[in-house]
Amino acid sequence: MPNRDLFDDIIEALRRRQLNGMSAAELDSANAGAFFNPVPAAPPAGQSASAQAGVPGISPSEPAMTVVVPKAGTAPPAPFAPPGPAVSAPPAATADRVGGAGDLAALAAIVRDCTGCSLHRTRTNSVFGEGSGGAELMFIGEAPGFHEDQAGRPFVGPAGQLLDKMIAAMQFSRESVYIANVAKCRPPGNRNPEDDEAAACLPYLNRQIDLIRPRILVLLGAVPLVRLLGKTGITNLHGHWFEYRGIPTMCTFHPSYLLRSPARKKEAWEDLQQVMKRLGKDPQETMKKMSRGN
């Protein structure tokens, strides 16, 4: 079936309870087979070609945490590449204004008219982010693309549609989580945010995180990995736990990369299952309950 993928299968299984009566072993087999059997999809038009591309390493303007918890049964990741050259500190005026925003609405109003970096000259809309202000799960991407710039909303293009499926497979709704980006304005041509742009915009994201205080952050792709944690190497570091601003943080692949490389969806789903378990949503237990008709 065209455009059908791993996350469609998971969602359909959840919806139809088609695993009724399966044993635990059969459930495991289903996970390894039907659930982890991606169908290649054509690269979407208008998507960032750089979601997983190497980006210049930086030292975030605020120190990130560096704890890494290896996945059970796996070797620790290779030593991290040292952070790249430091970027300039965020403009003092921006930091002052951000600190004065007492809630998300006030912060969004500041972002709407922000001229803190050159990206404001080419944007159609700034894209603040959206979701529940009380979300326990927050996803962080890199920057708006064409569709997001037009709509003023995050992840509404083809990559956003896949992210919606990933969220649904995790048994959350888009409305119950929070979705934001490192940069709030679209870089021309969907390139990665430059050092000065990311540095100028990071105080907004940090303030969002501090206001929402989710239980878990999920970084989507290489850009938030390097901008928030100062790390490179998403291929090796996805699926490992970090911490940012005191919050457990999981890194996984960006949905636009998964659209281009559907074979990676299996690994992304494994990463997301770790997040589910940490939030008390054990995928296997859920499937077993479904099989019992609970």
Ligand code: SF4
């Ligand atoms: Fe302001 Fe961020 Fe947009 Fe730059 S990208 S203009 S810092 S909101």
